[in-house]
Amino acid sequence: MKEVWEIIAGLRGTMSMDELPALLLVEVAHKIGNVPETHGGALQKWKNFSADKAYPQLQAAAQTFLGLPPRDRLAALDVVLENSHRGKLVDHLWIASPAAQQIAQIMEGVSSVRCAFGWSLHPALQIGVAAAEAGDEVDLCFVDQNPEVCDMAALAAVSLEVTMSVFLGQPFERLDGVKAEAEISLPPFGWKMDKAAALPRETLEWLGAMQSGRLTSEPVAIADILAHAPQAQAIIGVSAGPLFRMVGVEVAARDELINAGRLQAVFDVPSGMIYHETGIATALLVMSPVGEKRDIVRFTDLSDPHFASRSSRGRYEARLDVTWAEMLSNSALEVDYARDVPVPEIEEQDRILTPSRYLSRTAAKLSAFNDRYEVKELSEIVELIRPVALPKDEDGEYLVHETAPSDVGEDGFLTEPPKIIKVGRGGLRKARNQQLEPGDVVISVKGTIGRVGLVPDDVPDRNADTFWTVGQSMMILRPRRGGMLPEALYEYLSSELMHEHLNTLAGGAVIQAFNMKDLKSLPIPVPTMEEQAKIREEFAKRQDAFRELERLRQEIGAMKAKSWPHRDLPPLNSAD
Known part of the structure; x- marks a missing residue:
């Protein structure tokens, strides 16, 4: 079926490749002796091209096309359309x-x-x-x-x-x-x-x-x-x-x-x-x-x-x-x-x-796990805070660090967001309404779905002129009093199974997004307070391990810097 394309591929430069399929079919129709009524310019373009010196090549391609049975002709047409420049x-x-x-x-x-x-x-x-x-x-x-x-x-x-x-x-x-x-x-x-x-x-x-x-x-x-x-x-x-x-x-x-x-x-x-x-x-x-x-x-x-x-x-x-x-x-x-x-x-x-x-292959597995615990909807154990776009003010006196999914570190905590927005007094109220506080859990609900992070204890407080908020691709989950410890909620939401499940619930043709109703009604298993205390303790031990890992990385980096050729090479940003 590629024979037809191999013949007409040589016509590059003599016509627009977008026009080639229609010209081939017009030539075939003429050879059959049954040219249908048309509404566009295909027939006129064929007439114009029939005076070109390359026209015999189009005739040869049409003859080869007609030598095929109808199913093979359809396959040949598919090859032509696949290989010609794909215009609108x-x-x-x-x-x-x-x-x-x-x-x-x-x-x-x-x-x-x-x-x-x-x-x-x-x-x-x-x-x-x-x-x-x-x-x-x-x-x-x-x-x-x-x-x-x-x-x-x-x-x-x-x-x-x-x-x-x-x-x-x-x-x-x-x-x-x-x-x-x-x-x-x-x-x-x-x-x-x-x-x-x-x-x-x-x-x-x-x-x-x-x-x-x-x-x-x-x-x-x-x-x-x-x-x-x-x-x-x-x-x-x-x-x-x-x-x-x-x-x-x-x-x-x-x-x-x-x-x-x-x-x-x-x-x-x-x-x-x-x-x-x-x-x-x-x-x-x-x-x-x-x-x-x-x-x-x-x-x-x-x-x-x-x-x-x-x-x-x-x-x-x-x-x-x-x-x-x-x-x-x-x-x-x-x-x-x-x-x-x-x-x-x-x-x-x-x-x-x-x-x-x-x-979803995850829903049944999560349901079986949840059966071991008291289960509540997410909206029962946290306050869901949906951010709004902040009014930017280049002369604003307040600096707002806006968090994105990429700001969640490997240890699960948010790092200081590099994106900074200046807001004035008029936009401060909106910014304060979505300011991050210690113990908040954040989750991405648009684009990158299901990235979960914890807000650290040393985040700027409510009186600071420079503070953190979340961008519109994320949501704040603020644990309600007596509901669930943030570490326990983080551990469940950040599990591989839950991450996969959240992505199956998301929708979107190009950019995935999460339905708010689905998020609010998400079933959450609530362990006993004794179990949650143990979860917090295990989470803290893991943070100690992450700190040790970072120390080892720095030690390895220092060892590397002292070895050849790194010790003799100038730094990348040096003036020399």
């Missing part, structure tokens, strides 16, 4: 071949499929090629609002001898009027839709939006399927955010999805497995038709070695010797990479659909 058009047009095949297999046997947005094109072509090989008929429709994407879709279908109607239009507007047995909707992530009035009333009603409020593509995709494809099996691609955000239409979309009883499965997709150029975690929502009301939802981790391998570049790739479609069966599961979750359990979790929340 290609990035939103093509997904990884193994993932496209897996999605197509889920739709195997359906009589009609509506595919919305550029990322659904590759699965659509896989469905068409597979149906032709099996001698089956499938009614394929592809919808996108970008003329160039639609041109690529029409040209690719002709080149692969796949029958597929292509409709130019915004897929959510439903102007194509297609009613299909199955739908694949892979919208751009986070696409802000300002023109809510262009959406059908039925879609808006499912979101409770009605032409107002913030609308983004992924919750709209869910409402679109609920409103316009009640009898269809559907696959929707989403980023991590809409699965857990507790504001806006994301909440409404999840509520309606759960209430409809149509959510069959959630596939947790590692970055790069489906979308080549997207370095964020994503998910696939699989919906069943109305009438198959679901009381359980199957969550599956596609990053598990059972489903994934690693490419030479370290990117996740879907294995083809196992199928995602098999995970949609009704058979019982006893595996680590998937779990059937009852809907009431999802409701207890505020209908958050982040897969790691339900697939």
